[in-house]
Amino acid sequence: MTRLRFELKDTSKIQEDAIKALDGVIGVQFAKGQLQIVLGTSVHKYxxxxxxxxxxxxxIAAPAQPEKKKDFISWFMDMVSGVFGPIVPAIAGAGMIKGLMGGLVALGVVSNATDTYKIIDMLASGVFTFLPFFIAASAAKKFKxxxxxAIAIAATLMYPTMVDAAKAGEISNFMFAGILPIPVFNYSGSVIPIIFGVFALSYIYKWVDNIVPExxxxxxxxxxxxxxxxxxxxTVIGPVGIYIGKGLAWMLDVLFGISPIFAGVVMGLIRPASILVGMHHAMTPIALENFATKGYDMLMPMMFIANLSIVGAAAGCYFKEKSQKERSIVLSSVLSGILGITEPALFGVLTKYKKGFLAATIGSCVGSAFIGAFGVRLxxxxxxxxFSIPAYIGPYFIYAAIxxxxxxxxxxxxSYLFVVKMDRS
Incomplete structure (x- = not known):
């Protein structure tokens, strides 16, 4: 999280230039119906x-007022960032352990038949197996x-009777009252069904509460x-969510089926711009669906490629700055980018140097196309x-490193060749 977000009653009073001039402010955006002030890793302090x-x-509960209508894309992006933001520490920590162990097994360093591996796998896989519970708690807070x-809905979908029947594959439906089929699916690790389920719950709860005597x-x-x-x-939301998830995975498979290189170019092209407009979280549900259904994902390595491209372009701009103050800002953004926070480099550097942003996009396209060609995955x-580099240890590591x-x-x-040297002193 790098942005302080405000939902304002009167947006005409926003003094954008004055906010940008404040020390510590990297950038200002008005997107998805929110004023977003980019502050970098120190956002929690502010x-x-x-x-x-x-x-x-x-x-604190928000004051009752007519909600401003948002277009679907704005609503969707706000929902994704609101649901997944709070649970990132859990899935990132577990994912790091899982990725590292997967690489060690692939190299033959560790055997997945040992008790040690099984214990460590419980630490890592537990979060992803029971991911619907984490999402339910976070989505409930987002949907108020x-x-x-919400957790009870997740428990319903994750109940062993349902999961075991899906794994056995012997039946496709349970019959309610002998007439209504309940589709059998394994909801372990699923993302979309529980988000939709909690969204529906938020309206059903209000409706029921209004008609029941106090x-x-x-x-x-x-x-x-x-x-x-x-x-x-x-009966409805869970199966629909499963099919939507499968549809997204299918479209991704089609993209990679056309050409992994082409898929890399597309991902590399859109990733820097998506971070700039705050839409980069849209890839998270797709990546999580890939881990749940395939056991691996090829999108996240391309996300890392995009980050490194942004950092590289910002580093090139460092040598084009004559002002010591500006150079210190650029250097700070480069260090933040290496640690995974690219907003300072994007808003503080590359929005000023348009050719630098173009350089980052080109680097992202070429790098993503390369790792796509060699099937780099997590x-x-x-x-x-x-800090995520150890998770790449395995048969694809050399291609990832290149x-x-x-x-x-x-x-x-x-960036170094085409960005004009600036004298801000």
Whole structure:
């Protein structure tokens, strides 16, 4: 998380230039119906200060007011970042362990038949197997509904009777009352079904709560809500979510089927721009679906390539700055980018140097095309930083490393050659 986000009643009062002039502010955006102030890795410090200045509590309920209508893309991006942002530490930590162990097994350093491996795998795979529970809790907070009922919906989808039947593959449906089929799916590690399920729960809960007498709401409201929401999740939302996930995976397979190189070019082209406009979180559900269904993902290595391209282009700009103050800002953004936070480099450097941004995009395309050609993949969700490099250990490591050099080196050289030297002193 690198941005402080505000939802304002009156956007005409925003003094964008004054905000940009403040020390510590990297950039300002108005996107997805929000004022987004890019602050980098120190955002949590400013968030705490903002709470104190505004005399707010972190879990304060928003004042009742007519909600501004958002277009679907804005709503979707806000939803994805709101749901996945809080659970990133869990999936990133588990993904790092899983990726590292997968690489060691592939190299023959560790055997997956040993008890040691099985214990470590429990640490790593537990998060991904029971991912619907994490998503349910986070989605409930995002959709402003009861977290425990949301977790109950996840428990319904993840109940062993359902999961075991799906794994056995002997039946395709359970029959409710002998007439209504309940499709059998393995929801372990799924993403889309539980998000849709909690979204539906948020409306069902409000509707039930409004029609139940106040004296009976404590017991009756959750009972009716759980029955309707759970039944709806099992019969409609869950299966639809599964098919949507399979559809996304199919489109990705088609893209890679046409040509892994072409897929790399497409990913490399859109990734830097998607970070710039705050749409980069859209890839997270697809990557998680890949891990759940295939056991590996080829998108996340390309995300790391894009990050290194951005860092390389910013590093090239460093040598084009004569102002010592500006050079220190650029250097700081390069260091942040190496650690996986690229917003400082994008907003603080590459939005000023348009040719630098173009250099980053070219490096991202070429680097992603290279690793796509050699099938570089990961076996667990990780953050895109140098600390993630051990997760690449395995048969594809050498190709990944060459891709990193291409991405950083090409972006650096192009940026250095074509960005005009600036004197801000």
């Amino acid at each position: 968030y705490d200060i903002a709470l104190q200045m505004l005399d707010l509590k972190e879990d 509904t009861n977290q425990y009922l 004296a009976a709401r404590t017991v009756i409201t959750p009972t009716i809500t759980l029955f309707i929401s759970g039944f709806f999740a099992l 076996y667990g969700y990780i953050t895109s930083s140098i 891709g990193w050099v291409i991405a950083f080196g090409l972006s650096f050289v192009l």
